């Protein structure tokens with residue numbers, strides 16, 4: 324049997340406080356609760372590592388929430404448990420998300436010693452006014468200091484998360500943020516447009532403002548950039564980062580050559596991964612499943628005896644669903660999908676299945692065929708949700 328690889332995701336759902344736009348599964352919690360969660364997560368690692376059978380783990384991702392709320396000793400214990408129960412590949416990519424307002428030299432040193440070799444800093448903006456508006460806990464200077472510290476400690480693979488299309492943001496603001504971020508020479512940048520998600524303080528605020536605006540009221544407060552300005556921001560970002568040597572390899576992700584995030588590539592290429600912790604999702608043996616999202620429930624499960632109680636949702640991915648995923652996940656990558664891989668996976672020609680939607684999208688200038696590859700055009704990226712939904716069978 325060929326040894327397969329898989330990714331491992333560990334969810335740390337704690338944050339100092341909730342940012343105004345955030346709908347992730349995260350919340351503030353005291354020291355005791357965090358420690359209790361860590362113990363349960365370590366138990367889950369021990370009991371559920373068997374799910375990977377003889378697969379080798381080649382990417383580990385500690386995401387959240389704010390994993391850097393855990394101190395160096397706690398992350399050390401967590402990583403020790405990971406290496407004890409999983410076969411970790413020698414050159415595995417081991418990423419940890421960090422909030423710049425929660426790290427210091429001691430923590431960074433300990434994280435490095437425990438095996439973390441890639442940092443993802445949630446920077447979001449290089450301007451205080453924007454950080455305050457987003458409800459972030461960190462200051463720009465704090466981020467700069469911790470970034471330099473990480474470099475001094477020889478972290479050689481750093482991602483910066485930035486946000487575009489914030490309320491009141493101008494193209495000049497975006498240019499400033501990107502220039503300041505690139506001046507630090509990170510290996511990777513993720514630049515996502517703000518989405519106003521239901522249930523967040525932003526949703527309440529901006530939905531009400533929109534209603535008041537529609538009712539004809541003037542001067543109702545902060546204004547979200549319109550579609551055209553948002554597109555301009557996005558295009559400027561792509562062009563600027565390209566000039567600076569960053570290859571756009573996915574709709575919102577850019578990296579220096581060889582520094583694409585291997586863990587995220589797994590998601591877009593339908594690679595297998597095991598997700599552990601509150602609400603974490605997995606994809607194994609053509610099955611997508613995810614854990615319970617209620618903390619009390621998660622902590623109360625006797626994982627040693629009743630680990631199946633952890634699973635809240637489960638879906639077997641049949642051939643048709645797999646084809647759809649192959650298309651809408653694959654088209655997120657700028658390299659798009661390979662017709663040959665499609666045939667190898669599904670035993671049918673790409674065009675046999677998608678002829679009419681393919682022709683329609685090419686005709687509209689949204690899709691491009693180049694030899695074996697099918698990818699979104701620049702225009703296609705602007706309306707990517709529309710194109711991808713056309714591939715649902």
Ligand code: SF4
Pocket residue numbers: 337338340341342345346347349387388389422445
């Ligand atoms: S730090 Fe990240 S996960 Fe936590 S509340 Fe803010 S956006 Fe959400």
